[in-house]
Amino acid sequence: xxxxxxxSALSEEHEDDARWAYGTGxxxxxxGIDTTVPEGVDGAELGAYCLALGDDxxxxxxxxxxxxxxxxxxxxxxxxxxxxxxxxxQARMLYTRAGQADGSGRDEDxxxxxxxxxxxxxxxxxxxxxxxFAFTIVRLLALSAWRLAVFTRLTASPDPVLAAVAAKGVKExxxxxxxxxEWAVRLGDGTEESRRRMVRAMxxxxxxxxxxxxxxTCTTIGEEVEAVLRQVAGEAGLAWPRVRPLPGSGRxxxxxxxxxxxxxxxxxxxxxxxxxxW
Amino acid sequence: MVTATDLLxxxxxxxxxxxxxxxxxxxxxxxxxxxxxxxxxxxxxxxxLTPTYTGCPAxxxxxxxxxRRLRAAGFAEVRVTTVLDxxxxxxxxxxxxxxxxxxxxxxxxxxxxxRRPQGPVPLxxxxxxxxxxxxxxxxxxxxEISRFSATACKALRRCRSxxxxxxxxxxx
Numbered sequence: 001x002x003x004x005x006x007x008s009a010l011s012e013e014h015e016d017d018a019r020w021a022y023g024t025g026x027x028x029x030x031x032g033i034d035t036t037v038p039e040g041v042d043g044a045e046l047g048a049y050c051l052a053l054g055d056d057x058x059x060x061x062x063x064x065x066x067x068x069x070x071x072x073x074x075x076x077x078x079x080x081x082x083x084x085x086x087x088x089x090q091a092r093m094l095y096t097r098a099g100q101a102d103g104s105g106r107d108e109d110x111x112x113x114x115x116x117x118x119x120x121x122x123x124x125x126x127x128x129x130x131x132x133f134a135f136t137i138v139r140l141l142a143l144s145a146w147r148l149a150v151f152t153r154l155t156a157s158p159d160p161v162l163a164a165v166a167a168k169g170v171k172e173x174x175x176x177x178x179x180x181x182e183w184a185v186r187l188g189d190g191t192e193e194s195r196r197r198m199v200r201a202m203x204x205x206x207x208x209x210x211x212x213x214x215x216x217t218c219t220t221i222g223e224e225v226e227a228v229l230r231q232v233a234g235e236a237g238l239a240w241p242r243v244r245p246l247p248g249s250g251r252x253x254x255x256x257x258x259x260x261x262x263x264x265x266x267x268x269x270x271x272x273x274x275x276x277x278w
Numbered sequence: 279m280v281t282a283t284d285l286l287x288x289x290x291x292x293x294x295x296x297x298x299x300x301x302x303x304x305x306x307x308x309x310x311x312x313x314x315x316x317x318x319x320x321x322x323x324x325x326x327l328t329p330t331y332t333g334c335p336a337x338x339x340x341x342x343x344x345x346r347r348l349r350a351a352g353f354a355e356v357r358v359t360t361v362l363d364x365x366x367x368x369x370x371x372x373x374x375x376x377x378x379x380x381x382x383x384x385x386x387x388x389x390x391x392x393r394r395p396q397g398p399v400p401l402x403x404x405x406x407x408x409x410x411x412x413x414x415x416x417x418x419x420x421x422e423i424s425r426f427s428a429t430a431c432k433a434l435r436r437c438r439s440x441x442x443x444x445x446x447x448x449x450x
Contacts (some may be wrong), residue, residue, distance in 0.1 A: 029337075033360055075424035075434070082426040089333025093362075148399055164362035168332050171365070171450050174399050179425060181401055224398050235403050 029092045029108070033161060035100045041158050047102025048121070051111065052215070052251055053150075054121035059259070060143060061087040062266050063130055064137040072133055077181055083140070086172040093165045101159075113270035115258045123215060124250040125208040127259040134187055134197035138205045141180035146212045147150060148173040149221045151222030168190055181232045188236025195238070202233065203241050210245030279313045282317065289323045292351035299339040300429045303378045306340060310370025313361045322355035323348050328366045331430040331450075343383050368431075385413045385435065386445040410446050412437035420444075 037043045051160050064084030071077035098105035125143060130136050151173055152168035187194040213222035226240070232238040248254045269276065279331040293315050294307035305310045306327070314326040325344050329337045348356045370388035372378075376386035388408065409418045417439035425448070427434040432445045 030362075032359060033362065075426070078428070079426035081425060082430050085333040085335070085430060086331055087333065089329075089331065093332060100388070132306060145401075150397060152397075160363070165332070166363070168329070168362060168365040170399065172332060175425070175448075175450070179401060185403060190350075228401055231401060 017063070029089075030096045030100075030161065031230065033164075033193045035097070035161060036087055037101050038158055038160070043101045046159055046162070047098045047100075047104070049103060050098035052121040054091045054098060055120050055250075056126050056143070056147070057087040057091035057094065058266075059120070059122045059126040060084070060261065061091060061210070062262055063126065063136075064140075066130055067136065076133075078124055080136070083176045083179065085167075086176070090165065090169050090172075094162075097159075097161050097165065107272065113267045117255055117263055118253045120250070120255065120259060120263070121206070121253065122250050123182065123211050124246075124248070124254075124256050125205065125212065127250070127256060127262060128204075128208075129258055131201070131204070132197055134194065134201040134205060137180050137183045137187065138198070138201040140176065141184050141232060142205050142209060142212070142229065143182055144173050144176040145225045146209075149224045150216060150218075153218055177228070181228075184232050185236045188227075188233065188238045198236065199238060199241075202238070206241050206243040207246040211249045211251075214249065215251050220224065285321070286315065286317045288351060289317050289325075289348060289353060292347050292353075293323075293325050293344055296340070296343045296347050298334040298374050299343065300431075301379070301384070304371075304375050304384045304450045306344070308372050308375030308378060310372060310375070311340070314372060317353075320355070321353065323353045324357045324359060326359050328361045330366050334430060336429075367389065368447060371447070374416070379447060380413045383413050383444055385444060387411050387447045387449040389450050410435055412440060412442065413444055415440040422446075 037046060061084040064080045064087070067080040068077060071080060091112070095108040095111040099108070099111060123143075125139060128135075128139065148170065151166040151169045155163055155170065157163040157166065184198065188198040189195070209222075209225070213225070229240045250259075293312060294305055294381070296306045298304045298306060298309050298311075301309070309330070311328050311330060312325070313328050314324075316324045318324065325348070327337070327340060327344065344358050345356045351392045367390040369390045371387065391427045410420055411418050412420050415437060417437055419436050419438040421438060423434040423436050423443065425433045427445050431447055431450070433448050434443060435446050
């Protein structure tokens, strides 16, 4: 082996791992980690929880990836794709943990590609269409602030695997929130048009927030997220809107009409060609 | 006669020399992602790696490269395991790794932000005053173009003195 670039490695055989893309050649992102479910932890409950957090990440990553070749400029396209990639990494670990903990033995591909929309447990905010750049930014701000608050607490989870996934995720999510917050301020405090779009985006996102807070048993998460949203809105010269929350929750399998087409695109190849390699 | 210590030393050296797929001027040892090398009584090698970013797509390549390199070094059975805790930070990049990055025109990271044991992560919206010196001309007068660059671990900056753009390994 004379050089070690990713490109040369692609053309080499990796024993039975001749593939390198998502879901292939790297079958177990938790490989070699002690995956025993600790005593006193309900495996089914832990599995369902990891699955829901994994679904939030996968669906968000898919929406962010849709900005590729559509973002306002190259830097933002790379930023959004990078954030999506972090979330995809989180989804892979959480799915793997979910399949181990619930005893079903399902792997990440089973969970990502071979479940139907009603089996997904992501919050509805994650699946809404991208809308304009302002909506994407406000949604990213809300979701990353919420996920950061959740992951900060999960670093103390009784499950050491979930705690470790959360500890890694905290640093990434802080970066995502920072990116979204800076853009939110720039748009809100920008031109008349960008401000108008920010106001509209905040009004569109706000009704879905109660669903995020209700998804967690910890009651201080909502206050923490609201404080961040008010801080950012204030810095942008705007006020975070007070709205009536939308009833229902993706955590119960209740989704908008937007999830099924998203999954059709995400799952189409894997279902048409099970076990496909490239 | 090859002792167990010799074998371990040989395995360790082979694993340490594997280059990072995305920052090929760095070895896995320079990057600080190599968490342990063990040789079992049966001669099987176990190498523990830790990912940089959760979604880092180079992780699969690193595992494959480590296995390949060790097999080439004469170890028939190689296992590559993952370690998540404690999480990797850029503080794990060695001084030698930092020197190599700078020599290739990539600004090495500063100290990673301190980990808060508890409580919310604060959001700072005022511009940060931290300077990243230009790896080409050394000027401290540089600006961030984008926090996200060609790989998850790097930001894109520009030097206001020599006007060259450069990459910066983000402190994380």
